Amino acid sequence: MNSDIAVKNHDLKAGFVSLVGAGPGDPDLLTVKGYRVIQQAEVVVYDRLVSEQILALADANAELIYVGKKLDFHCVPQEQINQILVQKAQEGKRVVRLKGGDSFIFGRGGEELEELAEYGVAYEVVPGITAAAGATAYAGIPLTHRDHAQSVQFITGHVQKDGREIEWQSLAQSNNTLVFYMGLKQSGHIMDNLIAHGLDPQISCAIIENGTRPEQRVFQGKLNELALLAEQAQSPALIVVGSVTELHNKLDWFNK
Known part of the structure; x- marks a missing residue:
């Protein structure tokens, strides 16, 4: 080489x-x-x-x-x-x-x-x-899956530089896996806006804390529980929204 x-x-x-x-x-x-x-x-x-x-x-x-x-x-x-x-x-x-x-x-x-x-x-x-690929792989959550999601979107949880809001309606009406970086503090805001713009409150979601590290933890639940899940997690953490997160318990290999 x-x-x-x-x-x-x-x-x-x-x-x-x-x-x-x-x-x-x-x-x-x-x-x-x-x-x-x-x-x-x-x-x-x-x-x-x-x-x-x-x-x-x-x-x-x-x-x-x-x-x-x-x-x-x-x-x-x-x-x-x-x-x-x-x-x-x-x-x-x-x-x-x-x-x-x-x-x-x-x-x-x-x-x-x-x-x-x-x-x-x-x-x-x-x-x-990137964290979305690494943390989800270690949590047994495929970002795409033929039975769940054909595509994936990465979104920052931070307010945009010019103060513009995220295009919530576009996110909520897609069938994509949604991955929020740096969104732990904004979890309630993310939850409320996705639900308000039409995403099913019962869709599965997960928070991956310290992804790929020995102390990795995964908190799984429904979208309408996201803010409560976030109270248990600490930064750095990644938020994943979509039915692919249902596979965590079945495919988790890292913590077994």
Whole structure:
């Protein structure tokens, strides 16, 4: 395997950023390419959900910079994160920007690359397993199934940047599996709006807490119980709405 295949057209002495998705939690789900570039990094800029096992892959001399965020608290503002990446690359460093899940699915990876592009910094993207795929697989919940759902939608539970509401009617009237990221605090709002716009209150749903990690827990019930289920769960957690969640008890393998 050619370790420089993705960066062969760049002068690494001029600085380079690898945007790496670390996966949903289980360190074994890190990609081979992600593993390699972390080991080669001189600087690792990492988020809260990156596991200690993955951080331990970095070189002992690498500079580790924590820029984690949690609900209602940003340790480092996004604008400052962008500038850290630019600055370290301009110093000629080989930088890894390490995020939980996949950087392009509600990870603000695109915003960070726009900043790098503006400053002429060379970069690559190393995809990761997103939480929706990893957490549901470990919970025995297939996102699609011929008897349940032909498609899946990923939705952020956060208020959109411009303040616009989610297209609730479109979601409620679809036959898709609905996966809400970062929606635990908004579970009551999600429940009320889906029901108000026509989704069956008795449809099955689940909350997956700490998906793919040893402490993973799954709370299953009906849509009209979602807010009560959320009271039992802690962040990080993923909300899944749809009849595919009925398969959890039958197909769960991770906690058996």
